[in-house]
Amino acid sequence: MNKDTDSGSDPISRPAASAEINLGIDLSDPGRLPDAAINQAVELMQTGRLHRYGEYSGTEPHAALFEREFARYVDSRYAIAVNSGGCAIFLALKVAGVQPGDKVLVNAFNLAPVPGAIHHAGADAVLVEIDRDHRISFDDLRRQAETSGAKVLLLTHMRGHIADMDKITALCSELGLTLIEDCAHTMGAKWNSRFTGRFGALGCFSTQTFKHINSGEGGIIVTDDEDMAAQAILYSGSYMLYGQHQSAPPESVFEKWKKRTPNFSMRMSNLVACILRPQLQEMEHRGHHWNQIYRWLESELNSIEGIEVPKREPEEQFVASSIQFHVHGLDKKQLMQFADRCTARGVAIKWFGRNEPMGYTSQYQHWQYLEAQDLPETREILSTTCDMRIPLSLSESHCVTIAAIILDELSSFKS
Numbered sequence: 151m152n153k154d155t156d157s158g159s160d161p162i163s164r165p166a167a168s169a170e171i172n173l174g175i176d177l178s179d180p181g182r183l184p185d186a187a188i189n190q191a192v193e194l195m196q197t198g199r200l201h202r203y204g205e206y207s208g209t210e211p212h213a214a215l216f217e218r219e220f221a222r223y224v225d226s227r228y229a230i231a232v233n234s235g236g237c238a239i240f241l242a243l244k245v246a247g248v249q250p251g252d253k254v255l256v257n258a259f260n261l262a263p264v265p266g267a268i269h270h271a272g273a274d275a276v277l278v279e280i281d282r283d284h285r286i287s288f289d290d291l292r293r294q295a296e297t298s299g300a301k302v303l304l305l306t307h308m309r310g311h312i313a314d315m316d317k318i319t320a321l322c323s324e325l326g327l328t329l330i331e332d333c334a335h336t337m338g339a340k341w342n343s344r345f346t347g348r349f350g351a352l353g354c355f356s357t358q359t360f361k362h363i364n365s366g367e368g369g370i371i372v373t374d375d376e377d378m379a380a381q382a383i384l385y386s387g388s389y390m391l392y393g394q395h396q397s398a399p400p401e402s403v404f405e406k407w408k409k410r411t412p413n414f415s416m417r418m419s420n421l422v423a424c425i426l427r428p429q430l431q432e433m434e435h436r437g438h439h440w441n442q443i444y445r446w447l448e449s450e451l452n453s454i455e456g457i458e459v460p461k462r463e464p465e466e467q468f469v470a471s472s473i474q475f476h477v478h479g480l481d482k483k484q485l486m487q488f489a490d491r492c493t494a495r496g497v498a499i500k501w502f503g504r505n506e507p508m509g510y511t512s513q514y515q516h517w518q519y520l521e522a523q524d525l526p527e528t529r530e531i532l533s534t535t536c537d538m539r540i541p542l543s544l545s546e547s548h549c550v551t552i553a554a555i556i557l558d559e560l561s562s563f564k565s
């Protein structure tokens with residue numbers, strides 16, 4: 151097992167490539183929650199007041215406070231806390247006016263809850279090709295928008311890769327598309343100093359365990375539009391207690407919507423919100439830490455022949471909780487073996503070229519409830535795409551060991 155040696159200016163030890171090296175750290179470790187979150191949760195549980203609404207006095211209205219704090223954090227007028235990122239996207243589609251049978255443009259490199267949310271809204275996903283750096287393809291977006299009749303673009307910043315948002319917003323205005331951003335992988339990230347989630351009509355975030363802040367399950371919608379905010383609150387299930395929100399439009403807006411909006415019971419609980427509030431305070435620090443680890447990994451991986459880490463634009467201020475890379479020179483069978491062998495040595499690598507869905511590696515061909523669509527560029531790009539989580543517990547010497555294991559396994563196919 152490799153020892154963590156990066157204290158002060160000590161040189162990083164470089165393990166000799168050997169099949170015996172194992173990373174010895176769990177890449178799926180989300181890390182302990184901050185003490186403040188744990189203490190707050192225990193205190194709340196002692197009161198039993200876990201539901202966000204009610205005639206409570208003397209306890210903190212955590213869900214309402216979290217919404218207010220999140221809206222302030224991303225600089226939006228309103229934030230609505232819900233029970234998952236998938237529900238946030240579903241509700242965003244509903245309040246954007248998506249009707250059953252409508253078409254919704256969405257990048258083809260995505261995760262299952264995203265086409266799932268479109269299907270949940272009764273709409274049809276129109277998949278758009280991606281480029282080599284895992285962002286939506288502008289050419290295909292224009293083509294699909296012009297031919298499909300879709301009026302909504304659901305843009306996932308997949309694995310934290312942010313497309314040129316100046317170009318995206320210009321294209322959306324030119325083509326009359328409503329933009330919804332899926333920021334499940336970009337909390338705290340910005341394009342040109344503006345937070346993702348703030349370029350379109352609505353932004354959606356997830357607080358599932360493997361996201362930037364962790365409550366097991368949870369989602370947030372942000373918007374500046376008062377009608378959309380009121381509808382999202384009503385849809386999320388406010389039992390006409392929307393007056394208890396602290397990030398909400400005035401009563402007169404609810405008057406317009408309250409008798410015509412069904413309650414889907416997708417609220418966030420106070421317990422979830424109280425766990426998230428202290429983590430939100432740590433976001434800036436976490437972001438720097440994640441990016442430092444990303445830069446170590448990026449430089450180690452790019453030094454291996456046959457590995458290519460996607461390039462990032464200077465305007466892209468990402469918060470990298472995972473890293474992607476292309477592996478060149480191996481066929482499909484070898485790529486699967488490569489990912490499996492690295493995983494067996496502690497470097498849990500997901501490969502997006504698998505024929506069968508596995509863990510979090512779904513591809514568009516696996517969503518057979520969608521109308522069949524062929525995206526040769528996306529297929530080709532994903533066939534060499536590997537992915538690894540970045541837990542905050544990784545040190546620089548872990549990154550060196552990860553690269554040594556990857557190099558070792560890659561070399562085994564060449565000898």
Ligand SMILES: Cc1ncc(COP(=O)(O)O)c(C=O)c1O
Pocket residue numbers: 234235236237260261263264306308309332334335356357358367368369
């Ligand atoms: C890209 C993307 N969008 C949306 C979601 C939905 O989030 P949740 O799991 O909270 O429903 C996820 C979740 O993993 C995701 O990866």
